[in-house]
């Protein structure tokens with residue numbers, strides 16, 4: 448594959464914001480990880496992006512639940528066939544929904560529900576520098592275009608997701624959206640840079656959530672805003688559950704806090720103005736099996752006789768959304 452055939456890679460925002468950034472260290476980690484996107488493991492995704500690389504469109508609408516890009520009539524029958532094949536390569540689609548050249552993609556997660564709940568509670572994103580930690584295929588980054596941020600950097604170390612993002616970004620070539628193969632652990636390379644940081648679906652995957660919150664705080668401008676979505680457990684006390692092995696079938700889950708425990712972590716990491724604006728059980732309408740994600744999903748991860756328990760017997764997941772200031 449032609450390495451040139453990727454939009455905006457490597458990201459070039461460092462020149463613009465270089466004085467603010469730990470420039471050399473970022474380039475070093477980026478250099479170490481660049482081979483990941485050319486590795487054999489992700490070859491099918493790379494090939495899928497390459498197969499439709501010449502497709503471009505002026506038409507997109509990111510203001511509603513399904514991110515719509517391109518219209519069906521813009522493609523020849525041959526292109527439509529290639530496009531469908533490329534989309535199928537990325538199954539299971541875990542984050543969405545999308546409608547791409549007229550093809551509706553109902554993903555496992557209704558990411559639009561999360562975005563609708565968050566948007567009314569945050570500072571308007573216009574002209575802000577934004578980080579989206581664990582941006583996956585960029586669903587929220589694309590939705591952000593509608594809010595006119597100055598730039599959005601998505602941090603996501605999984606190369607499959609890089610190619611899924613490219614599949615869409617190549618069509619619309621949005622110059623202020625950047626994808627970095629970096630993890631949340633690299634966020635301290637961006638001291639005092641961001642006006643808004645989204646940390647959605649991340650904290651419970653890490654063994655040191657308070658240390659991570661401290662790093663996120665370092666990366667915010669004074670007065671900047673952190674938006675957290677964290678999976679947790681119900682309860683009044685400020686305690687967290689650590690599963691012995693798996694939790695709702697997932698590996699790599701370390702701490703599932705109650706709402707007050709999460710708020711305490713955020714406070715102890717030095718944030719102020721802490722406000723939890725959403726606290727509900729995760730619903731079977733939000734995470735479920737679909738035609739584009741034909742995989743076991745929340746329904747299979749809960750006890751079929753008692754939906755308040757996971758199949759391992761732990762309390763079933765809740766989601767807590769919190770905003771806080773530096």
Ligand SMILES: Nc1ncnc2c1ncn2[C@@H]1O[C@H](C[S@+](CC[C@H]([NH3+])C(=O)[O-])CC(=O)[O-])[C@@H](O)[C@H]1O
Nearest residue numbers: 580581582583602603604605629630631632647648
């Ligand atoms: N070290 C890391 N640093 C950052 N991200 C990572 C790391 N390791 C894995 N990821 C990525 O973090 C994301 C976690 S999912 C949330 C997606 C989105 N934010 C959402 O809110 O729907 C969790 C969920 O949906 O439960 C995945 O895309 C991982 O590849």
